[in-house]
Amino acid sequence: MTAPTSALEPWPETVDWRPVSRNLIWVELIQYGIFMIFVFGGLGIGWALTGHWLFGLALALSVVQAVWRVIVIFRAVKAWGYAERDNDLLVRHGLLVRRLSIVPYARMQFVDVTAGPLERAFGLATVQLHTAAAASDAKVPGLPPEEASRLRDRLTALGEDRAEGL
Incomplete structure (x- = not known):
């Protein structure tokens, strides 16, 4: 278990954040x-x-x-980031209003990977996580397609494993 962080610092520095593509x-x-x-x-x-x-x-x-x-x-774009932890996925974004979404793997219902024409032209995709509560859905834009597929497969596998334990 990690040490609690301040609510005024929503992006914990102890997490290994992965940036999205520039x-x-x-x-x-x-x-x-x-x-x-x-x-x-x-x-x-x-x-x-x-x-x-x-x-x-x-x-x-x-x-x-x-x-x-x-x-x-x-x-x-530089503020976007995500981190995979043991039990959840963290997604951060925002400048003036910083937002940190924590999505437990066990609560994920399905994961989408989308890429519009402009995203495809630049070799990017977006991973969208869906949970039972629509407000807790999170997305990670600007990922290379290989990373988006890897993240989708990993999140799906972890979600199925964690859901079996509920």
């Missing part, structure tokens, strides 16, 4: 960039057609917000 930064940036093209386009067209200063202000604020979001994406 390629996830590119996936997030491209997804956000596609969204912002529509925002900038809509505001630009509105400004060009009406000439109203509010469209210009909204466009300027959108640019500032986009720069801020790019900085946050870099830091947020």
Whole structure:
């Protein structure tokens, strides 16, 4: 049993955290960039057609917000991590609000591995853990497909072993 940690320090340093792939930064940036093209386009067209200063202000604020979001994406991806322990899986993420999910192997119902077109283009996959309580579900994005498959198989095997003991 490990020593309890402070609730104000939700990411225990005694755990061997595994980071997600830095390629996830590119996936997030491209997804956000596609969204912002529509925002900038809509505001630009509105400004060009009406000439109203509010469209210009909204466009300027959108640019500032986009720069801020790019900085946050870099830091947020670096904050993702996971750790496999004897009886549970820990998943951490978040910058301002840090979140630590602890999923006991015995409580896992099934494990999904997904990869959208953009993730596949960058050689990434996401492992999604499902439990009986939807609030305790956790996901680990940005894993190489081999690591995602290994983690899925290991979690499934550990979940079956631990569930038999209940």
